[in-house]
Amino acid sequence: MDKSAESKSANELGVRLLSASILILLLVLVLIYGDITGVKVITLLASGFCFYEYFNMAFKDESYLNFKWIGAGTGVFLVFVNMTAESEYFYGAVTVSLLVLFIFYLYQAAQRAEIYFEELATTVLGILYITFFMGCFPLVRNLTHGLHWVFLMLIISWGSDLGGYALGKLMGTKKLLEIISPNKTIEGALGGILLSVVAVLLYRFSFFLELRPVEGVFLAVVGSLCAQCGDLFESFLKRHFHAKDSSSLIPGHGGMLDCIDSVFFVAPFLYVYVNYLWR
Numbered sequence: 001m002d003k004s005a006e007s008k009s010a011n012e013l014g015v016r017l018l019s020a021s022i023l024i025l026l027l028v029l030v031l032i033y034g035d036i037t038g039v040k041v042i043t044l045l046a047s048g049f050c051f052y053e054y055f056n057m058a059f060k061d062e063s064y065l066n067f068k069w070i071g072a073g074t075g076v077f078l079v080f081v082n083m084t085a086e087s088e089y090f091y092g093a094v095t096v097s098l099l100v101l102f103i104f105y106l107y108q109a110a111q112r113a114e115i116y117f118e119e120l121a122t123t124v125l126g127i128l129y130i131t132f133f134m135g136c137f138p139l140v141r142n143l144t145h146g147l148h149w150v151f152l153m154l155i156i157s158w159g160s161d162l163g164g165y166a167l168g169k170l171m172g173t174k175k176l177l178e179i180i181s182p183n184k185t186i187e188g189a190l191g192g193i194l195l196s197v198v199a200v201l202l203y204r205f206s207f208f209l210e211l212r213p214v215e216g217v218f219l220a221v222v223g224s225l226c227a228q229c230g231d232l233f234e235s236f237l238k239r240h241f242h243a244k245d246s247s248s249l250i251p252g253h254g255g256m257l258d259c260i261d262s263v264f265f266v267a268p269f270l271y272v273y274v275n276y277l278w279r
Helices: 003-058 062-084 087-112 117-134 136-141 146-171 186-207 213-241 256-276
Strands: 175-177 181-185
Touching (some): 003 062, 003 117, 003 136, 003 146, 003 213, 003 256, 062 117, 117 256, 136 146, 136 256, 146 181, 146 213, 146 256, 175 186, 181 186, 186 213, 213 256
Antiparallel strands (some): 175 181
16 A cells, blocks of 8 residues: 555544544433433434435435425424324324325326336335334433443444454455445454454443343344344445445544444344343
8 A cells, every 4th residue: 555545544544533532422421411301312313314314315316306305304203203202192193104105105196197116115114214213212211221221232333333344454354245235244243243242341340230241241242233234234225225325424434324323223122122121
């Protein structure tokens, strides 16, 4: 590698580290001092960015502007209702939202003389993907020892990302799922699991003694696998939409979806385990 390439790589790494450090510091402060309200505000804001990015990737052409905004608007509305209302109201909101979407697509078919079935399926997938997975974030915070579980959720997700990136770069040779993500390797996947286990155990012995070590290892291993599946699923979407990143919102990291895709799959796993299986 020549000096200019090395300098560029170092600058990119510096930008990634700086933006990540600022975001993590702000997030930790909100989580500690903002209680459940802070988590809900963060979830709603992040959802807005995620919906914007998803529908921006899905509907690039200007002629699809109405498709983009009705999808994003419906999604943000459902996230808001999910966090602020009782479950029966959320069911009603989902039903009404689907009714509105179906009528909208019938109207588009009548106006443009075209059946937009794939566009409808893409819209419903995006709404389900972001609304229900992000809706688990406040649920995790509401659990007993909720703040610890939220921190573990983030530690598992980002530990898995960092471990996978580091070990994959150092010694990754065997491709994991090349058709979806050409740079992911089996060695990187193992590195993600390893760092998640170490990070969770460090957190357990430092702050969360109520968690048994064997449970910590179990949650780290399964959680890391979930995190990697979440990352792969977003790569699956980007490959389909022919996008490198979901957006350029966060310097050095891409979009909001790129930063929290792994958390999407960890949150429901952690919530179900703790709510139904943890003593």
